[in-house]
Amino acid sequence: MTRITHWIDGRPWSGTSARTAPVHDPATGAMTAEVDLADLTVVDQAVESATAAASAWRRASLTQRSRVLFAFRHLLAEHAEEVAAAITAEHGKVLSDALGEVTRGLEVVEFACGLGHLLKGGHSEGVSTGVDVHSVRQALGVVAVISPFNVPAMVPLWFVPVAIAAGNAVVLKPSEKDPSASLVMARLWKEAGLPDGVLTVLHGDKEAVDGLLTHPGVSAVSFVGSTPIARYVYETGTAHGKRVQALGGAKNHMLVLPDADLDLVADAAVNAGFGSAGERCMAISALVAVGDVADRLVPRIVERMSALRTGDGRRGCDMGPLVTAQHRDKVAGYVAAGVEAGADLVVDGRLVEPDGDPNGFWLGPTLFDKVEPEMSIYTDEIFGPVLSIVRVDSFDEGLALINANPYGNGTAIFTHDGGAARRFETEVEVGMVGINVxxxxxxxxxSFGGWKSSLFGDSHAHGAEGFHFFTRGKVVTTRWPDPSHGGVDLGFPTHS
Known part of the structure; x- marks a missing residue:
């Protein structure tokens, strides 16, 4: 049995773990590895290593850091297929989707390569007689990144390159369900010239998460996961004096107006609803159809769904399995609940015949129509290949439905009406909006991030907000008196 262990001080950990967790191939159901789970002693060791490395790395010149970032970018592009293969083997998503995840992560690495510009401060000359003021942004020290199972490369790449570029040392805690992609990237960081200890990969479960959230040596925490856990991470981390950004769950809506191109809508609904088996925080899970749109749209969606091939992601299929048997059963339970609640089950993914091992964690694309807002298939984030159609009578009713939802991560509108699109863009209470996207x-x-219960904390991921999150500002006021200056003045200092 393959052993997957931590990456500490620039090499695989040499210790012995008292607890491990199984890692499965979702397409076969087979257990392929055991991953070590960190206890508090190992958490201490990881943070101690990161702390020692952070002191030197924060003093490294911007030129030195840039060279490492550029080298990592080159290596990641060169080894993208290796990272994608690790994702498919442990998460189950098809290879093309896994490669797309790495490609989107590469965009953040390329952005972080511009750290020299992104970390610039400001300077004001002569704010008072002989007095200048300038600002700088400085690294926090040791920061933690807690990553989810559904995007084991892209989410670490949202945070780790930005944090490292800003001069921090990072402890990455990937999901124990698919940990190997993080280790491939750690090896590439080392090959790129990153000093040992600047990046640590710590495997674990709640014990490791709690250890990082409460550790006095960790200054900030970035987290992506479900809303209940995001709330817990935010409350626990901030209670222990940490800066926290915790991205939570979603219930993303697609509002379709009667004038929309319904062939385009059908393509978009299938792509956004069933890509990565619906295990995306940006997946469209609720299609809000105005007027008679649903009657005209459902046959188009069914036609496209019938052409999808569910199976092993290494066989050129369109959609792979779910990540674990337990998660597959949970999603199938929502399908049963939707039927019991009275929704119209148009396509039942439980009946799928996969192109893969029958022991895989299979659930095919599923479509519900005539879903009501009180049903659990609407209210809950299912995180699986289940698309629900909710019928409304008007644009206003659809907008109100979306704004009443406790989540505010992503949304989209499909229409040819520029005025309706502009009003939607302005009035929808969601952090990321697509217009015909x-x-x-x-x-x-x-920057990436939602509103309401989809985000805890004030900072979004990557972009300028990412660099601000991983640094803190300092303002310096300077006066260099000329040789003729002298005298004592005990009065209150004023600008002149």
């Missing part, structure tokens, strides 16, 4: 994930130089 179903998955509005921002480019790296903008």
């Amino acid at each position: 179903p998955i509005p994930v921002p480019m790296a130089y903008y």
Whole structure:
């Protein structure tokens, strides 16, 4: 049985773990490895290593840091297929989707390569007689990144390159369900010239997470996961004096107006609803159809769903399995609950015949129509390949439905009406908005994050906000008196 262990001080950990967790191939159901789970002693060791490295790394010149970032960018592009293969083997998403995840992560690395510009401060000359003021942004020290199972490369790449570029040392805690991609990237960071200890990969479960959230040596925490855990991470981390950004769950809506191109909508709904088996925080799970749109749209969606091939992601299939048997059963339970609640089950993914091992964690694309807002398949984040159609009578009713939802991560509108699109953009209470774009994930130089229960904390991921999150500002006021200056003045200092 393959052993997957921590990456500490620039090399695989040499200790012995008292606890491990199984790692499965979701397409076969087979257990392929055991991953070591860190206890508090190992958490201390990881933070101690990062602390020792942070002191020197924060003093490294911007030129030195830039060279490491550029070298890592080159190596990651060169080894993208290796990272993607690790993702598919442990998460189950098809290889093309895994490679797309790495590509989107590369965009953040490229953005972080501009650290010299992004870390510039300001300077004001002569704010008072002979007095100048300038500002600087300085690293925090040791920061933690806690990453989810659904994007084991992209989410670490949202945070780690920015934190390292800003001069911090990073302890990355990936999901124990698919830990190997993080180790491939750690090796590439080392090859790029990153000093040992600046990046640590710490595997673990709640014990490791709690250890990082409460450790006095950790200054900040970035987290992506479900809303209940995001709330817990934010409250626990801030209670222990840490800066925290915790990105939570989502219930993303696609509002479709009667004038929309329904063939474009059907393509978008299938792509955004069933890509990565619906295990995306930006997946469209609720299609809000205005007027008679649903009657005209459902046959188009069903036609496209019938052409999808569910199976092993290494066989050129369109959609892979879910990440674990437990998660597959949970999603299948939502399908049963939707039927019991009275929704119209148009396509039942439980009946899928996969192109893969029958022991894989399979659930095919599923479509519900005539879903009501009180049903659990609407209210809950299912995080699986289940698309629900909610019928409304008007634009206003659809907008109100979206704004009433406790989540505010991503949304989209499909229409040819520029006025309706502009009003939607202005009035919808959601952090990321697409207009005729179903998955509005921002480019790296903008920031990623939602509103309401989809984000805890004030900072979004990557972009300028990412660099601000991983640094703190300092303002320096300077006066160099000329040789003729002298005298004592006990009065209150004023600008003159």
